[in-house]
Amino acid sequence: MIGTWDIFAQNWRYFLIGEYPAGALGGFALTVIIAVVCLILTFPSAVAVALARTSGIRWLAWPALGFVYLVRSVPLLMVIFWAYFLAPVILGFPIDPLVTLIAAICIYQTTYLSEVIRGGIEGLPKGQTEAARALGLGWVPVTFRVVLPQALYNVLPGMLNQFTMIIKESSLGAIISVSEVTFMAMRVNNVLITRPFQVFAILGIGYFILCFSLSKASEYLEQRIQRRRVASQPA
C-alpha cells in the first residue's frame, strides 16, 4: 500500500478533527463523540426496555415487545432515513443530521442491547429473586441491588458486541452528511480519486483502534469484577 502514510501525513487533520477549527468538529473525534453519546443514552434505555419486557406487567411488556419487534425488523439505514426525512415533516422544524444520526442509532441499538440484557435477567436462577423477595425487599432494591448487578455482569461480552456495533454504525452518518470519520475519508478519497485502498485502509485502522481498545477495556473490567467476586454460581 504505497503512500498510505503520506496520505495520512497530508490529511491527518481531516481524519482526526475534520474541518475544525475553521468549521465544525468532525472526523475521528466526532466518531468517538457519537459513539460515547450513543453508549451513554442506549445503555439505560436498553435496561429500561429489558426491565419492561421481564416485568410481567402486560401494559409494560407488550409495548416493549412491539418496539423491539418493529425496530429489529428494519435496517438501520432505513431508521436513519426515516429520522432524516420524516421527523422534520412531523415536527415542523429541521433537525441537525448529527442529532438524527444519534437518535437513530440509539433507537436501533436499544432493541438489540435490551435483548442481550433480557437474556441476562432471565438467565439468573429463580432463587435469587425469590430470596430477595422473601426478605421483604421491594422492587427497587431487588432490581438494582440483586438482579441487575448479576445479570449485567453475566452478559458483559454480549453487551460489548453491541457497543462495537454502535461505533461501526456511526459510519452510516456519512450518508446524511454527518462529518464523522467515514464522511471525511470519502471526501479525502474524492479529492485524491486514485487512492481508495490507501484512504480506506486508514479508515479501517481507525475503527480497529477504537473497537480494539473498547474490547481491552471491557476485558479489564471483566477481570476486575471476576477477581472481586470469584465465580458467581448458584450452589
Next chain:
Amino acid sequence: MSGAAIAFSQVTKRFGSFTALDGITATVAAGETVVLCGPSGSGKSTLIRTVNRLETIDAGRVTAAGIDVNAPGTDLDALRRRIGFVFQQLNLFPHLRALDNVALPLIRVMGQRKGEAREKARALLARVGLSHRIANWPAELSGGEQQRVAIARTLALDPHIILFDEPTSALDPEMVGEVLEIIQGLAHDGRTIMCVTHEMGFARRVADRLWFMSGGRILEQAAPDAFFTAPRHELARQFLDKLLQH
C-alpha cells in the same frame, strides 16, 4: 383462633391438572416447631411457600402473623419482613460478601445506615459461628457455611416466623449437623418454625409436632415420639420403613 401463628384453611393449589395442595386445614401455634415430612411431590414445600406467598393459592385462606396472606390489600413486603424463609438452594447473593449479604436487608428493608447495619450483620454472623468468614464471597464458602450465612441474613429482620425448605438437602453430609444445630437453637428461642426436612433424628429432637403429608394432604399430625413409634397412617408407616431401612 388465638395463639395461632399460622393458619391454613381449605388451602388448595393446582399446577395445571396436578393438585399440589388438596384442601389443607391446619394451624401452627405461636412458638411451635412443626416439621413437615413425606414423600417428594407430597406438597410440603408448596405448603410452606404459601405462607409468605412465594406461591399463590387457588382456593382457601392462609393467615400468618394475623395477616390474610392472599387478601388483595395485603402489603406483601411488610408481611415478608415478619416471616423468614431459608431455601434448599441456599440462594446467597453471589456478588456480595457474606457481611453484605446479611447487611442488605438491614439497609434496604429496615433503613439502617451502612455502618450500623454492618455492625449488626457482624453480630449475626458471629451467632452462626462465622466471625472469621465475614469478608468472604459466597463462592469461597462451603455449602454449610453458605446456609449459615443465609440463616443469619434471615435473622437480620428478626422474624417471629421462620420457614425452612429442606435447609440441609443440598449440603454434604458432614455439614448437615452445623446447620441443624442452629435451627434447633432458633426453635428454643420461642420462634414459630415450619421446617421441611428428611432428617428424622432432627425432627424427633426438635419438633413439637410432625405433619406427615402425601398427595397434597396432611395425613397425620402427631408428636414426634408417637409418630416414630406408632404411626397411625399406613402411608406414614411405609414412609418411615423406607427411611429407616438405610
